Amino acid sequence: MKIRFRIAGFVVLLLFLGNSLFAQSEKALLWKIVGKGLKEPSYLFGTYHLLNNTYLNEMPQVKQSLATTKGLVVEAVIDSSKLQSMAMMAIMPGKKISDMIAPEEARLVSAELEAWMGVNLAAVDQLKPSSVIVMLGLLYSQKLNAEILKKYPGKPMDVYLASTAKKDHKTVTALETIEQQLNFLYNHFPLEEQARQLAIFVKQKEISERSQVELLEIYMEHDLEKLYHYADSLPKDMGNSDFLLKDRNVNWMKTLPGLMAKESQFIAVGALHLPGPDGLIALLRKQGFTVTPVK
Template identity: 30%
Template sequence: MKYLVGLIFALVSSCSFANVFYKIEHESQPTAYLFGTMHMVCHVDASLPSEVTSAFTNAKQLVVEIDLTDSAQQRYLQQNVMQQPADYLRKHLTAEQLTNLRGVVENDLGYPYQQIKSLRPIFINALFLQHFLDCDSQPLLLDEMLTQQAQVNSKAIVGLETVAEQLALFDSISLQEQVQALYEMAMNPQQNRDDLQELQSVYLNDDSDKLYEVMRSQADFDTFEQAFLSQRNKNWVTELPKLIASQPTFIAVGAGHLSGTDGLLTLLRQQGYEITPIPINFIR
C-alpha cells in the first residue's frame, strides 16, 4: 500500500458530487449539516466559508471522527504514541536506508532523529505531510478550529470512534509495509509536495470532479477505500441518525468519507435523508 496516498485520501474529498458541504434533512427532524474537511489548509487567503460558519453557529452539537477534548481519548493517545518494539525502524530498514532516513529527518524536518525514531509510523508520516505542505503562513486547521469553537460556545462534542479504533486500522497493516511506505515518502519529497499542493488546490476550488479524477489515478485506491473508509462509514451511519434526530447537528469528518457506493452521502440517502449540496468558497 502507498501509505502517503492513504493519508492524503483521508484528508480530502474524492466525491463525484459538486461540493464538500451539505445540508441533511429528514421529515420532523432538526436540520443537520455535513462538512467534508481537509484537516490542514495551507493558503494565506483561505478562511472558513460564511455558509459553514453560519450552519455551525446554529448547531447545538458538533460530531467529529474523534473527540480529542475527551480526557480518556487524550490519555490513550499519549500512552500509545510510541511503536513497539521501539527499535522497529532498525529492524525493517537496511543500514543505508536508516542513514538516509536519519538525514532527511534531521536536515529537512529539523527534528533530532533520536527524538522521533520510536514514534508510530503514522505520526512520523504526519510530520512529513506538514513539512511537504510548506505553509508560508499559519495553516487553517479546520477540525481543530471547529472543536475549539464548540468548546468556547458550550456545544456538545461527540466522537464517532475512538483513538484505539483508529490506531487499530493502521496496526492492521504490517509494520514492514508501513516502514517501507514511510521510507518511500521521505525519499521522494518533491513528488509528495507536488501531490499535496495539487490536492489542496483542488479542494479549495471545490472542484470535486477533478479531485475524484486525481484520487482514482492513485495506486491501491480500492484497497484503501475498503479498509479505511467503507467500513468506518457503515459504522458511523448507524450512529448518525440517532444524533441527528436529537438536536441541530454539525458533522465534520475527513471529506474522503463523503463519496462512493459506501460514502456517507449515499448511505444517508438510503436511510431517507434529503441531501442538498451547498457551494462554498474558501478563498477570501
C-alpha cells in the first residue's frame, strides 16, 4: 500500500513536465492572447511542475496577469479523495515486469530502484512499467535539481495558481480529468512495450538524468524555443510521444477558443506544450489569434 500511495504522490507532481509560425527570439514563459474578437486579453503560461510558487516572485507579470483575468485553465484538478484509485490504475494484476524483460535487464532495473527508491524490483513487479518510469524520472529531477528546487519553497506552481484563483472566486476549468491523464501515461502502450521502454530507460540512465537537469536549466532561462529543440533532440527509443504533447494540444484547442470568447482566461499548462510547430502558441496563431510574449 505504501508503494501505491507513493505512486499517487509522484503522479500528482508529474501532472502538475519551429517553423515560421513559431519563429521568434523572445524568451518568455508568459504570452498574451488577443484578437479574433476577444473582448479582453487572455494569457498562456508555461509551468514546470516541480517548481514551487515562490519562483513566481521572480516574474511579477504572472501574478499581475492572473489578477486581470476572470478564469483559470489548468491541465487537471487533483482530487485528494481519488489518490487510492489513482494508485490502483498503475497495478497490472496477473503480470510481472520481471517476466517481460530479460534477467539481466531485470537485475539492472532492480539495482536502479534500490539506488533511488530503496526497494527492489520485487516490490514493484506488478506495477505497470510506465509507472516505474514516471517514478524514476521524477526522482531524478527532484534529487539532481534539489539545490535549485529548495530555493523556492511553497506549493507546487500549478496548485498555487488553482488555489489563488479559487480564493479570488475565479472560474477554474480543467482541460482533462486525472483519470484521462493516467490513461495516457499507463495505458497508451501495450505492457510488453512499456517493459521494453523501462529497460531502455534504465540502460540510458545517464541521458535520463542529464535531461532532467538540462530541461530545468533551460526552463529557468525562459527559452521555450531552446526547450522545444532540446526535448526534440532526445533519443526516440522510448516510442512516439505525440500522445503526450501534440495530440493533447490539438484536443485542447477544441476547448480553449470558446473559453476565451466567454471570458478572459489565464491558461497554465506544462511549458513543453507551448513551443514548436504543434505547440499551443503556433496553434493559436493558426486560428487567427495574436500571441505575444509578456516580459
